[in-house]
Amino acid sequence: MAPWNAATPGDAIADIDxxxxxxxxxxxxxxxxxxxQAVKGRNVRLRPHAKSxxxxxxxxxxxxxxxxxxxxxxxxxxxVFVDAxxxxxxxxxxxVGAAKIxxxxxxxxxxxxxxxxxxxxxxHELARAALQADTPLDVYIEVDVGAHRCGVRPGxxxxxxxxxxxxxxxxxxxxLHCYHxxxxxxxxxxxxxxxxxxxxxxxxxxxxxxxxRGIAVDIVTGAGxxxxxxxxxxxxxxxxxxxSYVFMDRDYGDNQRGEGDVAFEHALFVLTTVMxxxxxxxxxVDAGLKASSVDSGMPTVWQRPDLHYLKAxxxxxxxxxxxxxxxxxxxxxxxxxxxxxxxxxxxxTLICVRDGKVEALWPVAARGAVL
Numbered sequence: 206m207a208p209w210n211a212a213t214p215g216d217a218i219a220d221i222d223x224x225x226x227x228x229x230x231x232x233x234x235x236x237x238x239x240x241x242q243a244v245k246g247r248n249v250r251l252r253p254h255a256k257s258x259x260x261x262x263x264x265x266x267x268x269x270x271x272x273x274x275x276x277x278x279x280x281x282x283x284x285v286f287v288d289a290x291x292x293x294x295x296x297x298x299x300x301v302g303a304a305k306i307x308x309x310x311x312x313x314x315x316x317x318x319x320x321x322x323x324x325x326x327x328x329h330e331l332a333r334a335a336l337q338a339d340t341p342l343d344v345y346i347e348v349d350v351g352a353h354r355c356g357v358r359p360g361x362x363x364x365x366x367x368x369x370x371x372x373x374x375x376x377x378x379x380x381l382h383c384y385h386x387x388x389x390x391x392x393x394x395x396x397x398x399x400x401x402x403x404x405x406x407x408x409x410x411x412x413x414x415x416x417x418r419g420i421a422v423d424i425v426t427g428a429g430x431x432x433x434x435x436x437x438x439x440x441x442x443x444x445x446x447x448x449s450y451v452f453m454d455r456d457y458g459d460n461q462r463g464e465g466d467v468a469f470e471h472a473l474f475v476l477t478t479v480m481x482x483x484x485x486x487x488x489x490v491d492a493g494l495k496a497s498s499v500d501s502g503m504p505t506v507w508q509r510p511d512l513h514y515l516k517a518x519x520x521x522x523x524x525x526x527x528x529x530x531x532x533x534x535x536x537x538x539x540x541x542x543x544x545x546x547x548x549x550x551x552x553x554t555l556i557c558v559r560d561g562k563v564e565a566l567w568p569v570a571a572r573g574a575v576l
Contacts, residue, residue: 254448261289380424389431394463401435
């Protein structure tokens with residue numbers, strides 16, 4: 206924890222200490238509304254992923270606008286949101302290990318909890334724990350539809366797991382998890398469309414194979430910010446899991462928009478201060494690796510095409526300055542992080558701003574929830 210807050214409500218943006226995580230409330234609220242409108246009146250429901258923001262205030266706002274619940278990636282993340290009043294959570298991960306399963310069942314006694322499986326031993330362990338706790342648990346089969354991370358092969362392997370889950374009360378077979386993560390960052394819209402068309406075909410085949418066994422497949426869930434339009438319109442998916450749309454980051458901003466894609470805005474920034482100007486063509490800011498994740502590339506300097514973020518060390522970011530782009534010591538700049546999820550995880554607080562002033566401080570309550 207920091208020894209003091211970077212800001213208090215009512216402060217001017219210029220008075221915020223740095224580095225600090227800034228949320229532009231106007232852009233953020235427009236993003237929420239645009240997603241709500243994108244699913245309104247369609248045969249799909251929204252279950253946004255909270256690993257992007259880790260913030261209960263944001264989750265509750267998403268639910269107020271029609272989301273059925275949220276996704277989390279870890280049991281400890283889910284615990285934070287259950288404590289904050291969220292009552293419907295899908296943990297989009299396989300849960301292995303006695304301690305994690307024990308905590309999972311504790312949450313399932315308080316809220317509707319779903320979890321993924323991709324191996325029979327996971328089903329056996331979950332069934333044993335659910336029976337001992339006398340608590341039902343929704344179980345989804347994760348199907349590898351192209352990301353080649355977790356997930357069973359489409360078809361026969363998924364059918365076998367559906368049979369096993371259905372025969373293991375108090376587990377409830379809830380549906381299929383068919384997320385194609387690598388499709389989210391394909392730059393060209395036609396490439397994203399083709400990848401999701403392939404994922405939808407595999408999902409549909411698997412759904413039909415399971416239904417041929419007399420087992421209902423009520424939910425096919427997946428999708429992300431980069432591709433959700435295609436899952437929405439596929440006729441196969443009926444639940445969508447985008448997360449980063451609330452913030453948008455530099456990497457998502459690099460995607461070329463296609464016809465029908467929703468234009469979300471950059472709402473998340475890292476405020477930083479120029480702390481050194483050692484040469485005419487170089488400046489150094491106080492936001493480095495511990496202020497902005499660079500796993501998806503360097504941040505960009507917001508609305509300053511004359512400045513280029515070249516490299517980062519722990520506490521320093523080096524900028525290249527074009528001719529005539531002299532920067533004064535103490536000058537503040539806004540960075541658009543390359544990847545919003547791990548950047549948010551570096552901060553205790555989202556500093557929410559509107560009309561040039563700090564309006565609220567929202568805790569990043571699930572920060573560091575890695576268990």
